[in-house]
Amino acid sequence: MILAWPGVQQSGGWEAYNLVIHELAHKLDMLNGDANGLPPLHRQMRIDAWASAMQRAYDQLDRILDADPDAETPIDPYAAENPAEFFAVTSEYFFSAPDVLHRAFPEVYAQLADFYRQDPLARLQRLQAEHPDYREPA
Ligand SMILES: [Zn+2]
Numbered sequence: 001m002i003l004a005w006p007g008v009q010q011s012g013g014w015e016a017y018n019l020v021i022h023e024l025a026h027k028l029d030m031l032n033g034d035a036n037g038l039p040p041l042h043r044q045m046r047i048d049a050w051a052s053a054m055q056r057a058y059d060q061l062d063r064i065l066d067a068d069p070d071a072e073t074p075i076d077p078y079a080a081e082n083p084a085e086f087f088a089v090t091s092e093y094f095f096s097a098p099d100v101l102h103r104a105f106p107e108v109y110a111q112l113a114d115f116y117r118q119d120p121l122a123r124l125q126r127l128q129a130e131h132p133d134y135r136e137p138a
Pocket of ligand 1: 022026084085088
């Protein structure tokens with residue numbers, strides 16, 4: 001995997017932008033063939049639950065952009081490019097802006113929490129409780 005260094009340098013904050021996570025998500029997606037937004041899921045996960053959560057959110061984003069291509073979208077409109085980008089972009093949010101993703105698409109957040117086997121929102125909320133620097137400006 002080759003990454004552009006300026007993109008890596010801009011990654012790693014809590015700002016929903018993370019090139020490393022984005023490209024890794026594509027790699028995970030391709031473990032079972034073409035990148036199509038459906039990576040190999042853990043055994044206890046259900047493909048239909050994954051597909052319906054992702055599809056509903058994707059369609060919702062698509063509807064907003066169909067109505068107005070310049071609309072303010074809850075997440076980066078690039079996610080509406082295709083299901084593979086939707087998975088990669090929501091993975092970025094999952095790790096670097098879990099609060100935004102959870103607010104916009106709670107079902108997608110839940111699927112990604114099962115997939116990545118962690119809960120970054122809980123981590124962020126703990127940080128926000130302990131360190132004023134992480135709190136959102138009121
Ligand atoms: Zn991509």
